[in-house]
Amino acid sequence: MFGYYLDLALRSLRRNKVLTTLMILALALGIGASITTLTVLTLLSGDPLPQKSSQLFYPQVDPYPKDRPFSRSGEKVPWLLSYVDAMNLIHAHKAERQAAVALSQVKLTPQVQGEKSFYADGVLTTADFFPMFDTPFQYGAGWTAADDESRAQVAVIAGFVNDKLFGGANSVGRMIRIEDHDFRIIGVLGRWAPQPRFYALHLGGRNYGKGEAVFLPLQGARAADVMPSMMMSYGPSSDMQHLETSQSIWLGLWVQLPGAADVSAYKLFLGNYAQQQVALGRFQQSRVALSDLMSWLRDQQVVPDDVRLQAGLAFGFLLICVVNTVGLLLAKCLRRSREIGVRRALGASRGAIFAQFLVEAGVIGLAGGVLGLLFVLLGLWGIRHQPAPYASLALLDVQMFVFTFVVALVASLIAGLLPAWRACVVAPAPQLKAA
Amino acid sequence: MMLQIKPILSALRRHKAGALLIGLQIALTLAIVCNALFIIQQRVAHLSAPSGIDEANLLVIQNDWANKWTTQETDVQVRTDLVALRQLPGVHDAVASNAYPMRGSGWDQFITLTPDQTTPTGDASVYLGDEHFLDTLGVRLVAGRNFRPDEVHPIGNRENVMSPVTIVTKTLADKLFPDGEALGKSIYAMTSTPTVIVGIVDVLQTQSLANWQMKHAYESLIWPLRAASGTGIYYILRAKPGQLAAVRKEAVKTLYAQNRMRIINNDGGVLDYTQIRQRAYDSDYGMAILMGIVCAVLLAITAAGIVGLTSFWVSQRRKQIGVRRALGATRGDILGYFMTENLLISLGGVLLGVVLAIAMNLWLVTRFEMHRLSMFYVLAGVLLLLLLGQGAVLAPAIRASKVSPVEATRSV
Numbered sequence: 056m057f058g059y060y061l062d063l064a065l066r067s068l069r070r071n072k073v074l075t076t077l078m079i080l081a082l083a084l085g086i087g088a089s090i091t092t093l094t095v096l097t098l099l100s101g102d103p104l105p106q107k108s109s110q111l112f113y114p115q116v117d118p119y120p121k122d123r124p125f126s127r128s129g130e131k132v133p134w135l136l137s138y139v140d141a142m143n144l145i146h147a148h149k150a151e152r153q154a155a156v157a158l159s160q161v162k163l164t165p166q167v168q169g170e171k172s173f174y175a176d177g178v179l180t181t182a183d184f185f186p187m188f189d190t191p192f193q194y195g196a197g198w199t200a201a202d203d204e205s206r207a208q209v210a211v212i213a214g215f216v217n218d219k220l221f222g223g224a225n226s227v228g229r230m231i232r233i234e235d236h237d238f239r240i241i242g243v244l245g246r247w248a249p250q251p252r253f254y255a256l257h258l259g260g261r262n263y264g265k266g267e268a269v270f271l272p273l274q275g276a277r278a279a280d281v282m283p284s285m286m287m288s289y290g291p292s293s294d295m296q297h298l299e300t301s302q303s304i305w306l307g308l309w310v311q312l313p314g315a316a317d318v319s320a321y322k323l324f325l326g327n328y329a330q331q332q333v334a335l336g337r338f339q340q341s342r343v344a345l346s347d348l349m350s351w352l353r354d355q356q357v358v359p360d361d362v363r364l365q366a367g368l369a370f371g372f373l374l375i376c377v378v379n380t381v382g383l384l385l386a387k388c389l390r391r392s393r394e395i396g397v398r399r400a401l402g403a404s405r406g407a408i409f410a411q412f413l414v415e416a417g418v419i420g421l422a423g424g425v426l427g428l429l430f431v432l433l434g435l436w437g438i439r440h441q442p443a444p445y446a447s448l449a450l451l452d453v454q455m456f457v458f459t460f461v462v463a464l465v466a467s468l469i470a471g472l473l474p475a476w477r478a479c480v481v482a483p484a485p486q487l488k489a490a
Numbered sequence: 491m492m493l494q495i496k497p498i499l500s501a502l503r504r505h506k507a508g509a510l511l512i513g514l515q516i517a518l519t520l521a522i523v524c525n526a527l528f529i530i531q532q533r534v535a536h537l538s539a540p541s542g543i544d545e546a547n548l549l550v551i552q553n554d555w556a557n558k559w560t561t562q563e564t565d566v567q568v569r570t571d572l573v574a575l576r577q578l579p580g581v582h583d584a585v586a587s588n589a590y591p592m593r594g595s596g597w598d599q600f601i602t603l604t605p606d607q608t609t610p611t612g613d614a615s616v617y618l619g620d621e622h623f624l625d626t627l628g629v630r631l632v633a634g635r636n637f638r639p640d641e642v643h644p645i646g647n648r649e650n651v652m653s654p655v656t657i658v659t660k661t662l663a664d665k666l667f668p669d670g671e672a673l674g675k676s677i678y679a680m681t682s683t684p685t686v687i688v689g690i691v692d693v694l695q696t697q698s699l700a701n702w703q704m705k706h707a708y709e710s711l712i713w714p715l716r717a718a719s720g721t722g723i724y725y726i727l728r729a730k731p732g733q734l735a736a737v738r739k740e741a742v743k744t745l746y747a748q749n750r751m752r753i754i755n756n757d758g759g760v761l762d763y764t765q766i767r768q769r770a771y772d773s774d775y776g777m778a779i780l781m782g783i784v785c786a787v788l789l790a791i792t793a794a795g796i797v798g799l800t801s802f803w804v805s806q807r808r809k810q811i812g813v814r815r816a817l818g819a820t821r822g823d824i825l826g827y828f829m830t831e832n833l834l835i836s837l838g839g840v841l842l843g844v845v846l847a848i849a850m851n852l853w854l855v856t857r858f859e860m861h862r863l864s865m866f867y868v869l870a871g872v873l874l875l876l877l878l879g880q881g882a883v884l885a886p887a888i889r890a891s892k893v894s895p896v897e898a899t900r901s902v
Contacts, residue, residue, distance in 0.1 A: 084791070123608055174554065364858055368522065375788060376791060378514050379794075390806060441776060443772075
């Protein structure tokens, strides 16, 4: 039966080519726009570390004075920590792993004669960064907590830096000159660039894009006078020469808490810590926050507004295309009342007529889906050639490929429902009489 | 024509679904087109905001040092560089600064009127430069005076130098002192040391153009400090008219001739204001163009939908049209009938559309911090869609008017 309906649908669509083209084109444009923007949206709001994100948490405390709060409304807890608070929380060892993070622009000087110095993105962090975030190593490994304490001048470099400076060879043990100090390379990372770059939020870097070039131990790098990119002061003694003791926030802290019990225990610890600091007179408020990775990204609205706006708009566009298709299909089927009357008189049931018209709508949907896919590829190609930091991520994955056809079929079947229903309630007798 | 409305309404009742669908499509299109046009206008207004500087002749060179120097050593080199740059034949003037207008992000400083005030009165974009700053950027001094050479001091990395004098923009001056008496007054930049306003300039765009900055648009100040830091010095050059390309070629060569130990990025290290504008407003351009395309495609689809449905109605009613023609209706009557029918449907559609457009805008206001839709865009959208409907219905209506009265006698 399905084959017969398909044949009828194709005949009917061929009979009015302009209209068929119009319906398919409109649907394809709607699909193209909505799937393109949806692809970008899902890429940007994706989980940067799917295997780990539920265990990663971002603690915050509030060292700001009450009369000069961090945010104008006074509601937001400061995004970053001061050095003292970050170190206190790390040294308490209340989580399975913990790492403080700051970003920096660092000057790299190649040891080869004639090669020019250049600036690269760097991460200043502590030992647990690598095991906590499951960073893949090509050669060597990260540093230890002991290296942190001894202010060791060691470095982990990204694969692309290793390719550039050492031709991809194992460079562990070689020296690299950073900000006019020699650092010993102890590890080379493989490809690692989680998107969004959750650990970089509010640290003065980009939220998307390729990963950093070098990773340095926080204390060792500070001993070499490497400065963080982002620093906000909350009090008068915010001397930039002595960041470690200054009243300024410039570090993000991540902790790994494997179970629900660990989370509630850490919350308790964090609350107690803040109260203790209030008692010591360091804090005026004992407000704290502990967000898991995904809610941290959501609360900080890491996805650009423009991208969300475009996605919303694209689905409005698709809705109009569907309404348009409903109208045209309806007109078409009402015009075929006579043909329906004949088919009904010859014994076709209402269900059969209904199915026949839905098949016709489905064929349009499928064709719209194929053409829409072309528009999606075109749209993503366009986005990849834009200067946005997330541009290179805009690729179609298998899920979205399948989803394109699902959306196309569902949209066209919804569009076909009303016309098909109207067709199947046509009374055969008057139609035959009129003929 | 008005006499026809009653029969049209009773005819519409016979194809309710089609009429409703066209109305709905017009309503949705109106809602989206109004808001899209409004977004385009906002973005275009944002990117055509004046900068107050001589953009056509300006060149910005980002200079970093390859070796580690003290502030004094850096300052000596910066002064040597500036002398060399100012001597170039095509160069009108040059200055070393920490930033340039429309850079994208930069140094902004809360400003208060008293040292112990907790909520700041203004938030100023901070520029550093010597007495050549105003002349180099082509900023117009409207009151007071320029810096004197003896007021200029070097400032190194992370040094906290508070200058006793400053030049502010008119916008900042008016914000701080609404009575218009800003000249000679002291202001505070979150420290207890005052800085006195000695000059007021007309317009100087801020470094950041981000949304949060909009409350403080055009609030800029200049301190007589010569940037002498290890990273991120910007040499701003103003070329003599028509000499920008020549200066662009010579400037970097000249700098390297002074000292090779510097880093000037091949890609993006030297920018003119066409490039800076493009960088600063890229997302605005992109959004405006995208919205334009969306509007055009939506209008085309809606028009095509109207043509399609009306064509069907015409062919469905050929016999009735023939009867009407046989009974004395003119071609104009038939044309008018379909035009009026479309106008009625469109009016219903735009009525619903206005409600949808406002609802959509309210949603955008809460979710995306957009402005309230001005009624002008709603009216423009309404007019646009009514015209579109009339335009789209014209071809099928003309075809209907050409139906011969003979049709009435056929296939009876």
